[in-house]
Amino acid sequence: xxxxxxxxxxxxxxxxxxxxxALTGLAVAxxxxxxxxxxxxxxxxxxxxxxxxxxxxAGLGLLIAIPARNRPGQVRxxxxxxxxxxxxxxxxxGLLLDRIGLMASTVLCVAISSAVAPRGGFLWRAVLTVAVTxxxxxxxxxxxxxxxxxxxxxx
Amino acid sequence: xxxxxxxxxxxxxALQPSVLIYSLLGAVLGTLxxxxxxxxxxxxxxxxxxxxxxxxSQAALVMLAAVYYGAQYGGAVASILLRLPGTPxxxxxxxxxxxxxxxxxxxxxxxxxxxSSFAGSMLGIVMLVVLAGWLGRLAxxxxxxxxxxxxxxxxxxxxxIGEGRPAKSLAMVVLGLILGCVGTDVNSGAQRFTFxxxxxxxxxxxxxxxxxxxxxxxxxxxIRKAERDGPPPRVSLRQxxxxxxxxxxxxxxxxxxxxxxxFFGALPGTGSxxxxxxxxAMERRVARRPERFGKGAIEGIAGPEAxxxxxxxxxxxxxxxxxxxGDPIMALMLGALVIHGIQPGPMMLxxxxxxxxxxxxxxxxxxxxxxxxxxxxxxIWVAMLRIPFxxxxxxxxxxxxxxxxxxxxxxxxxxxxxxxxAIGYAxxxxxxxxxxxxxxxxxxxxxxxxxxxxxxxxxxxxxxxxERPVACGFVIATLALLALPLVGMIRARRAARA
Numbered sequence: 001x002x003x004x005x006x007x008x009x010x011x012x013x014x015x016x017x018x019x020x021x022a023l024t025g026l027a028v029a030x031x032x033x034x035x036x037x038x039x040x041x042x043x044x045x046x047x048x049x050x051x052x053x054x055x056x057x058a059g060l061g062l063l064i065a066i067p068a069r070n071r072p073g074q075v076r077x078x079x080x081x082x083x084x085x086x087x088x089x090x091x092x093x094g095l096l097l098d099r100i101g102l103m104a105s106t107v108l109c110v111a112i113s114s115a116v117a118p119r120g121g122f123l124w125r126a127v128l129t130v131a132v133t134x135x136x137x138x139x140x141x142x143x144x145x146x147x148x149x150x151x152x153x154x155x
Numbered sequence: 156x157x158x159x160x161x162x163x164x165x166x167x168x169a170l171q172p173s174v175l176i177y178s179l180l181g182a183v184l185g186t187l188x189x190x191x192x193x194x195x196x197x198x199x200x201x202x203x204x205x206x207x208x209x210x211x212s213q214a215a216l217v218m219l220a221a222v223y224y225g226a227q228y229g230g231a232v233a234s235i236l237l238r239l240p241g242t243p244x245x246x247x248x249x250x251x252x253x254x255x256x257x258x259x260x261x262x263x264x265x266x267x268x269x270x271s272s273f274a275g276s277m278l279g280i281v282m283l284v285v286l287a288g289w290l291g292r293l294a295x296x297x298x299x300x301x302x303x304x305x306x307x308x309x310x311x312x313x314x315x316i317g318e319g320r321p322a323k324s325l326a327m328v329v330l331g332l333i334l335g336c337v338g339t340d341v342n343s344g345a346q347r348f349t350f351x352x353x354x355x356x357x358x359x360x361x362x363x364x365x366x367x368x369x370x371x372x373x374x375x376x377x378i379r380k381a382e383r384d385g386p387p388p389r390v391s392l393r394q395x396x397x398x399x400x401x402x403x404x405x406x407x408x409x410x411x412x413x414x415x416x417x418f419f420g421a422l423p424g425t426g427s428x429x430x431x432x433x434x435x436a437m438e439r440r441v442a443r444r445p446e447r448f449g450k451g452a453i454e455g456i457a458g459p460e461a462x463x464x465x466x467x468x469x470x471x472x473x474x475x476x477x478x479x480x481g482d483p484i485m486a487l488m489l490g491a492l493v494i495h496g497i498q499p500g501p502m503m504l505x506x507x508x509x510x511x512x513x514x515x516x517x518x519x520x521x522x523x524x525x526x527x528x529x530x531x532x533x534x535i536w537v538a539m540l541r542i543p544f545x546x547x548x549x550x551x552x553x554x555x556x557x558x559x560x561x562x563x564x565x566x567x568x569x570x571x572x573x574x575x576x577a578i579g580y581a582x583x584x585x586x587x588x589x590x591x592x593x594x595x596x597x598x599x600x601x602x603x604x605x606x607x608x609x610x611x612x613x614x615x616x617x618x619x620x621x622e623r624p625v626a627c628g629f630v631i632a633t634l635a636l637l638a639l640p641l642v643g644m645i646r647a648r649r650a651a652r653a
Contacts (some may be wrong), residue, residue, distance in 0.1 A: 015587050035646055036347060037338075039298070039612055041617065044617075053329055060322055064322050077584075082315065083577065083580055086378075086548075090576065091573045093553070094572075094573060095570065098566055106553055113552045118545075119545055124546075133570075136553060146561060147564070
């Protein structure tokens with residue numbers, strides 16, 4: 001939901017992202033120019049497309065950033081806690097799955113991701129964790145027989 | 156083969172019990188994700204994509220398509236009852252649907268949405284058959300230059316016609332094109348942007364990218380938003396029956412919406428969301444008393460709902476006949492087809508008639524399922540709206556992890572989804588369109604291959620794009636589309652000065 005327009009701030013979102021995209025474009029073009037053959041128009045090398053695209057992205061990044069300097073921006077809320085919880089639960093699942101197995105990583109993943117819900121209380125989180133873990137076992141282990149380490153000792 | 160032969164063959168394919176079951180399953184799942192705000196058709200199709208590895212290609216495509224148009228039905232339910240659009244296409248339906256619900260006419264609004272969706276889909280199927288045959292024949296005369304110019308036009312159209320600042324949209328397309336370069340270059344075998352990672356040699360995984368950009372970003376954005384204030388109103392079957400006056404008002408908007416949606420759906424780059432917005436604008440313009448709009452005008456539901464369903468059917472035209480997806484969902488469909496070893500394009504009608512016609516017939520059957528299921532089951536869908544999002548999203552996250560993992564048994568992909576999800580959420584907060592990034596990503600390799608081929612044919616002379624009339628037409632259209640926002644900017648400057 002866009003917030004109220006404030007007349008004093010620059011459009012920070014566009015300013016920052018415009019700069020990031022411009023730098024990304026330059027980095028892509030530079031890296032491709034150094035590492036891959038550019039070729040000719042008739043016989044394009046593997047570097048041609050990335051160099052042209054990188055320069056294009058750099059130009060577009062500037063087009064986004066420059067007008068944003070003195071344009072009032074919208075205040076857009078960023079759900080920090082929710083973003084950290086969701087991304088963190090995926091990282092935990094991805095990094096630990098091979099080590100502690102499906103059941104334990106599912107428990108951790110649900111516990112971490114439900115911790116950032118805007119409603120307090122411990123009981124519903126515990127019930128949800130058990131329910132999702134049971135569902136995962138039913139669907140993916142009993143049902144689909146996915147080849148995946150299920151328990152910490154079943155590697 | 157004539158159209159009738161084709162339809163007969165399609166009927167044979169679509170009536171196989173397994174295909175029927177997956178069509179029904181897709182329709183129900185689609186309605187479900189459409190009803191529940193917070194999971195769009197995009198996220199649902201991405202979640203299902205890995206599962207389709209285990210079923211036949213026909214059943215897979217039929218199911219994914221049914222999820223897509225099923226979500227269009229479901230999206231209206233939350234729009235009307237809670238003023239929370241279940242899908243972006245249904246955002247317009249909140250404008251008049253919610254006021255109708257507040258006046259105690261929720262049932263009539265829901266009936267209007269469903270019957271308009273059904274009519275729009277059915278007429279959309281007719282348009283699909285006519286346009287696909289015609290475009291398929293035209294496309295056989297396309298060379299590399301035409302393909303390149305057409306795809307570039309599609310990308311530019313998607314960035315300049317849609318919402319948001321054109322520079323931001325174009326930047327997302329270009330970023331997507333760059334991400335499409337990652338992996339082994341087909342022409343030279345060079346490893347591009349893999350940084351020695353074996354997992355990146357085949358390029359970035361489409362499922363991982365789509366799940367990060369849509370599944371995760373949508374979930375993060377909705378956790379706080381979706382805790383709603385009150386339960387939805389109850390709707391009984393008897394309330395669905397419209398008055399005679401309501402019925403009389405439906406025909407013209409449905410017809411106009413269907414034609415408009417069918418046309419814009421078939422163009423690459425414009426999709427069902429734009430069609431529903433345009434249809435609303437058109438209905439208000441032709442209305443005798445436009446001041447009724449926004450206060451519960453039944454035409455404001457009928458037109459857009461017919462338009463977005465018709466568009467979501469004809470969106471398959473460029474995807475199947477040219478191999479060019481018009482919107483990100485079609486890009487995923489194209490990905491699904493390729494995974495199943497089917498190359499969409501002008502040859503598909505001849506090489507894979509069973510697939511093409513089976514899909515067409517299944518659209519009809521699926522929409523029939525949706526109509527006969529959804530009217531009596533409306534109470535169940537309304538009850539679904541009572542499930543708080545906090546019960547759903549942790550399960551969605553686990554399914555995302557397992558869905559990505561199951562594609563090739565790699566935990567590297569799960570970590571990659573996490574990274575893409577973080578970037579995707581930050582981009583969507585800053586009003587950048589992740590959908591355009593995905594469109595660029597899918598079209599990138601196709602554009603590069605065709606561009607290289609075109610330049611090889613012309614011996615390095617870029618004039619090939621202007622000498623060939625069809626390609627030249629696409630180039631002119633692209634330039635016009637790029638000039639469009641400039642004209643708007645100059646006008647706004649003048650208006651500000653005056």
